[in-house]
Amino acid sequence: MQNILETPVLLLDERRMQHNIERMQNRMDKLGVSFRPHVKTSKCLEVARRQIAAGARGITVSTLKEAEEFFRAGVEDILYAVAIVPNKLDHALKLIRAGLRLTLLVESVAMAEQVARHGAEHGVCYEVLIEIDTDGHRSGVKPADPMLLDIAAALQGGARLKGVMTHAGASYDLNTPEALEAMAEQERSRCVAAAMLLRGAGHACDVVSVGSTPTALSARHLDGVTEVRAGVYVFFDMVMADVGVCTRDEIAISVLCTVIGHQPAQGWIITDGGWMAMSRDLGHQAHGYGVVCDADGQPLPDLGFGKANQEHGVLQWRGDAGVDIVQRFPVGSSLRVLPNHACATGAQHGQYHVIPQNGGDWPVWPRFSGW
Amino acid sequence: MQNILETPVLLLDERRMQHNIERMQNRMDKLGVSFRPHVKTSKCLEVARRQIAAGARGITVSTLKEAEEFFRAGVEDILYAVAIVPNKLDHALKLIRAGLRLTLLVESVAMAEQVARHGAEHGVCYEVLIEIDTDGHRSGVKPADPMLLDIAAALQGGARLKGVMTHAGASYDLNTPEALEAMAEQERSRCVAAAMLLRGAGHACDVVSVGSTPTALSARHLDGVTEVRAGVYVFFDMVMADVGVCTRDEIAISVLCTVIGHQPAQGWIITDGGWMAMSRDLGHQAHGYGVVCDADGQPLPDLGFGKANQEHGVLQWRGDAGVDIVQRFPVGSSLRVLPNHACATGAQHGQYHVIPQNGGDWPVWPRFSGW
Numbered sequence: 008m009q010n011i012l013e014t015p016v017l018l019l020d021e022r023r024m025q026h027n028i029e030r031m032q033n034r035m036d037k038l039g040v041s042f043r044p045h046v047k048t049s050k051c052l053e054v055a056r057r058q059i060a061a062g063a064r065g066i067t068v069s070t071l072k073e074a075e076e077f078f079r080a081g082v083e084d085i086l087y088a089v090a091i092v093p094n095k096l097d098h099a100l101k102l103i104r105a106g107l108r109l110t111l112l113v114e115s116v117a118m119a120e121q122v123a124r125h126g127a128e129h130g131v132c133y134e135v136l137i138e139i140d141t142d143g144h145r146s147g148v149k150p151a152d153p154m155l156l157d158i159a160a161a162l163q164g165g166a167r168l169k170g171v172m173t174h175a176g177a178s179y180d181l182n183t184p185e186a187l188e189a190m191a192e193q194e195r196s197r198c199v200a201a202a203m204l205l206r207g208a209g210h211a212c213d214v215v216s217v218g219s220t221p222t223a224l225s226a227r228h229l230d231g232v233t234e235v236r237a238g239v240y241v242f243f244d245m246v247m248a249d250v251g252v253c254t255r256d257e258i259a260i261s262v263l264c265t266v267i268g269h270q271p272a273q274g275w276i277i278t279d280g281g282w283m284a285m286s287r288d289l290g291h292q293a294h295g296y297g298v299v300c301d302a303d304g305q306p307l308p309d310l311g312f313g314k315a316n317q318e319h320g321v322l323q324w325r326g327d328a329g330v331d332i333v334q335r336f337p338v339g340s341s342l343r344v345l346p347n348h349a350c351a352t353g354a355q356h357g358q359y360h361v362i363p364q365n366g367g368d369w370p371v372w373p374r375f376s377g378w
Numbered sequence: 379m380q381n382i383l384e385t386p387v388l389l390l391d392e393r394r395m396q397h398n399i400e401r402m403q404n405r406m407d408k409l410g411v412s413f414r415p416h417v418k419t420s421k422c423l424e425v426a427r428r429q430i431a432a433g434a435r436g437i438t439v440s441t442l443k444e445a446e447e448f449f450r451a452g453v454e455d456i457l458y459a460v461a462i463v464p465n466k467l468d469h470a471l472k473l474i475r476a477g478l479r480l481t482l483l484v485e486s487v488a489m490a491e492q493v494a495r496h497g498a499e500h501g502v503c504y505e506v507l508i509e510i511d512t513d514g515h516r517s518g519v520k521p522a523d524p525m526l527l528d529i530a531a532a533l534q535g536g537a538r539l540k541g542v543m544t545h546a547g548a549s550y551d552l553n554t555p556e557a558l559e560a561m562a563e564q565e566r567s568r569c570v571a572a573a574m575l576l577r578g579a580g581h582a583c584d585v586v587s588v589g590s591t592p593t594a595l596s597a598r599h600l601d602g603v604t605e606v607r608a609g610v611y612v613f614f615d616m617v618m619a620d621v622g623v624c625t626r627d628e629i630a631i632s633v634l635c636t637v638i639g640h641q642p643a644q645g646w647i648i649t650d651g652g653w654m655a656m657s658r659d660l661g662h663q664a665h666g667y668g669v670v671c672d673a674d675g676q677p678l679p680d681l682g683f684g685k686a687n688q689e690h691g692v693l694q695w696r697g698d699a700g701v702d703i704v705q706r707f708p709v710g711s712s713l714r715v716l717p718n719h720a721c722a723t724g725a726q727h728g729q730y731h732v733i734p735q736n737g738g739d740w741p742v743w744p745r746f747s748g749w
Contacts, residue, residue, distance in 0.1 A: 012465065013442070013465050013466055013469055013749065014463070014465055014749075015749060016749070047688055047689075069688055069689045070689060071384070089638065089690065090638040090639050090648075090709075091638075092385070092636045092637075092638050092650060092709065092710050093636075093710045094382065094383065094384050094385055094636060094710075095384055095385075098384055114638075114639045115639060115640075115709050117708065117709045117710075118710075121710070138639075143644075145641075145648065145690055146638070146639045146641070146648050146690065147639075176687065265463045265464075265465060266463075267460065267461040267463050267485075267517070268461050268485045268486055268509075268517050268518075269486075270511070270516075270517070273514075277461075277516065277517050279460060279463065282659075282722070283440075283725060286657075286658055287657055287658035287659045287660070287722060288653075288658045289658070316516060316547065317418060317440055317721055317722075318418075318460050319460065319516055319517065321516060338486050338488045338489050339463050339464045339465075339488075339489075339492070350688055351653070351658060351688075354654060354726070355725070355747075356748065357747065357748040358748075376726075376728065376747075377727065377728040377729075378384065378385075378386060378387070378655075
């Protein structure tokens, strides 16, 4: 069946994806928060539709291109979760004027002032979250930093402070339930503290938005939080398996490739799935370019994937030296590879081939890219 | 000027590219060989047109999608330089029947037999090169391996042996003129030896095709070689600068990004150019995600680029600790980043923005992706 596909090709196991969607949504429902999935992982309307059908309220995007594509498809409430800069304001304005309820992010007084001025000049009032740094991982204002109040004060006229947002990206480097639960609590408590500081100074702060896949799946309670965001949970990947928030059997995407040759003396099986198909993302450096599986998706621990060129994957046989790898994995045979990082591997492909549930045709779901 | 572009965006310096094209073509002309550029680097018709206008004869591709796109645009002589497998033969057949002169690659008896059978069944005669392994780097048959003759013998009926091909990818790991010249000579001599073995056994072997950017720029002579292939030379990148075959001033593409925030305590300048814009390719691990430059492309050695998330680049200030990085690189200011690997960075983008030579508009050259 898979041999009729021209490889390499990105496979999607819809049943696993649906399980992942329901697992997260059920958790959010129980924790009593809204869920706003981050669609940067899939960049695919069919996937987002299923997240919304399961109960998501609005979506999160990493680019205005994503905002534009999903708005065109009917999603009307979108958070652009990267700090806005001047060269993107005209694009944001255009989307808002077309009817999108777009929320922007700032983390500096300078940008808060520019957003407010741009809004005032163009007769709109931008809805804005302030980014809070709860883990020292990347962007944002520290929760007790008095600059928070300066930013809030600058959001006047053409802008309105809607709330605070944080992303505990540091959770990707943890791998015990205890550490993850502690990070989830740190993310929650610090973001709530920032909201309290703002409210204490008289600012409205309706939204308290937190999230990353590991913390969303590890939080014990989310008191004071209004919404959670997560992206990669929809597909999962080896990084998430290493963190410990999914099993390999929950990973919903894989790259189907074909054996194109061998170097028996080196134990190499060469495939047409190189870094262009996998991405260069090495995750936690534990699985090379990904976990090699047979055509049905069962991991083959005897095959490593330590080397890749643009359209060549070089797999290393590390099993019994007596095995004839040319016979065992003949030219033309199929292998599947579980990705280190679903967002990065997905981005290398223009569509998902959805594994047919009862045989039959392969549905093809397009995904977009770029800015 | 650059501030009007919505970042991140891939910039192309056409003047530098034209210099690179002429440098390579002049060298090939002097060495007395045909030149068949590898278009996997640019995947852009405008770029390939300039390579052909400068004297290239035919092109090399890494996917049948590239073959299809360039054939549609009028290129009629294309070498698909990855070993063919059964699931791609129908696609190849379709292109040949549409009039493309497509050359295929094999490196096993099994595939030689399948190609010949497929051709016979469909009434075409595939033109085929045998891949030779001249550096132990990846694929191919060793030049003195008797299997060469078995493959040649299998190319009967629906297939015809056209010649031999090799790619000395190991040259990417060298960095002295002496080592590069030796590798170029090894690539040449071993590929020619394979051709001699085939000819000695009575097989026609018209084509002897070698190449990689480093060896093409380092070969002293190419006796016995009929054509050279190279790809990344058209743009160059930091890997090629590390190898020593270009200067930073010859690198023709860069990613324009915008400062979106800071973490002054850590010396971080955060931009909207993350790994989605740069790729995850770390090259020789010497420059992080790329070499940070000012908006005009002058390197800023005080800025490292060691960390990237999907849409965030985290630059590290490593200059004078007394500098106020918020003032020096304010939110909204532009930076450019030279890529580690032009093929990988280019693949993250849907178009090139060509730097206007005399001010004015930015020409936009589309590039395609996928399979």
